Amino acid sequence: MAKRTNVRWVVAGLLIALFIGALDVTVVSTATKHIIADLKGTSLFSWVFTIYTLTTCVTTPIFGKLTDLFGRKIVFLIGIVLFILGSVLCGFAHSMTALIFYRAIQGIGAGALNPVCFTIVADLFTGEKRGRMMGVFASVWSIAGLFGPLVGGYFVDQVSWRWIFFINLPLGVLSLLFVATCLHEKFDRQRKSIDYAGAATFTVAITALLYAILSGGEKIAWNSAAMFALLAVSFVFLIMFFWIEAKAKEPMIPLSLFRNRVMNVSNLSGFLSFAISSGVTIYAPLWIQSIQGHTATQSGLLVMPMTLAWPLAANLVGRYMYRLGIKASVVFGAIVVLGGSVWLATLGAASPYWYWIGIMAIIGFGMGFCSTPATVMVQSAVGFESRGVAMSTNSLIRSMGQTIGVAVFGTIFNHYVLSDAAPAADLVDGMHAIFALMLAIAAVHLLAVVFLPRHKKVMAGQVS
Structure with missing residues (x-):
């Protein structure tokens, strides 16, 4: 600059x-x-x-x-x-x-x-x-x-x-x-050479996939011919996209990004962790209102501990991650998110309101420790000429994690809750199944970030 x-x-x-x-x-x-x-x-x-x-x-x-x-x-x-x-x-x-x-x-x-x-x-x-x-x-x-x-x-x-x-x-x-x-x-x-073919095939592939995910279970049944057609279109155009990118002079998303270990682990971390955060922010208020009978205001305030703990942790780790170690910071955040998910999975219908406050604060704090170092690693793993596409790819994958996570959680919930008048026991069972899946995702997330290179190797591979 x-x-x-x-x-x-x-x-x-x-x-x-x-x-x-x-x-x-x-x-x-x-x-x-x-x-x-x-x-x-x-x-x-x-x-x-x-x-x-x-x-x-x-x-x-x-x-x-x-x-x-x-x-x-x-x-x-x-x-x-x-x-x-x-x-x-x-x-x-x-x-x-x-x-x-x-x-x-x-x-x-x-x-x-x-x-x-x-x-x-x-x-x-x-x-x-x-x-x-x-x-x-x-x-x-x-x-x-x-x-x-x-x-x-x-x-x-x-x-x-x-x-x-x-x-x-x-x-x-x-x-x-x-x-x-x-x-x-x-x-x-x-x-410059613009990759029009790559942009076109990517747009069709992602549009078909997102439309299928966002409409699945509501406008379009998951086992319908229309759903299979959308997924097939997405798959075919995604294959075409990667084929085009391998040959393009200026590929829209250089495939070399996917040969970078730091990039791959950071992207996987973003996908999994943001799936958890989106699921918690949707189903925590639902639990509080539908199962424990609290007001809409109380359920809305429930998200606040996460929204306060997340930036607090993000600022702390932003200041100290180079001293603590970048990998150590991310792994610590993943452990904290896993701890919050364990507590979440053990909730009962009679669990007090303050349990939720603790869970939301813990998961938010862990997310702050995960997301900020991951963003910095993505920015630093590539040079100036590829930084824009690296950041946008990471942002897309995080968004996909949120979107796919919400769709999967919604499908599980609808399997247990068949109508608006479903008994409380069905609501509890449905959300317990979702919380158990979140716990599994948190465990996989921790396993994934363990594969980050050590701090010295991450630092050695950084590009200003």
Whole structure:
């Protein structure tokens, strides 16, 4: 990066961008009732969330590769403009179909925000400073998780649900101005070869897979011909994608990334750990409300210990992981997550509320110790020319872990709970089965991170 870059203001702009992207994940759910009442189209409403997830996941690695080809700044600016445009259009939507279309635009923009923000930070900082900044940036998701319901609730109750989208305009413009005026990068402007075939086959493969996962068990039966057709399309196009990548001059996702042990273990860690975190945040409130009879407010507050412990651990490990050892930090986090999962699996219907507080705090603390070093390792395992695609691939795999995890947990739950009027015993059995699977995933996760190279080897392989 050029010396003229004003790091402080660039970081501020990136934090704002990351915040509005993270906020959007939680704030929309608070307005569900009001959006349906205003726009109708109840049967389509799930697509407001589905299309956002789908477009974000599909575009994340594409944007990641573009940052390596054309520079971080231009791709970030395109992403933030698309996100702002999509947000404003969502605010003006007058039908559910229009809202879904505009959410797709917003999701495309969001596909650039997370990986490109972390890639720019990796370019600006090295060594221990990079670890500290990753801790700070990891905190944004937790802060957004805390403020999302509050912000959404305020606008929905006091103004209009449309303002949960309009609020992104001033914040997004501020972020755009900070980065556009303060980030100065030197980038090779020679003609680049774009992997159009790879991007096209990847888009079809991931779209078919995500549509199958997000629709499975609800819109499409898992054992139906339509489901098998979607999975077959995904498999065929994924094979085509890897074949194309092996021959492409500038592959969208270089296959060499999958020959890097640090990358492989970090990606596997992200997939497994984020599957656990997504499952806990969904089924903990359900247990508290449906089995123990607590209020919706109490169940909502239950997620807070995780959202507080996660950034606390992320900041601690960001500061000290180079002293403690990167591998030791990740393994410690995996052990903590496993401990929380063991406690989770032993819960009974009469377990007190504070048990859940302890479980959520422990799992959140362990996640903070796992995710921050893993992110730094991914950033440091490759050079500047591949950092964007490495970060975006890691981000995609974490998202896939969340999506597939939720789908698998939902399928297990529906196997036990056959109707809305199911007895409490069925609910307990269904969630115990999910918690047992989470425990197994946590054990596999710990086993996986043990295969990370030792600290000295990780350090020796780092690229500034």
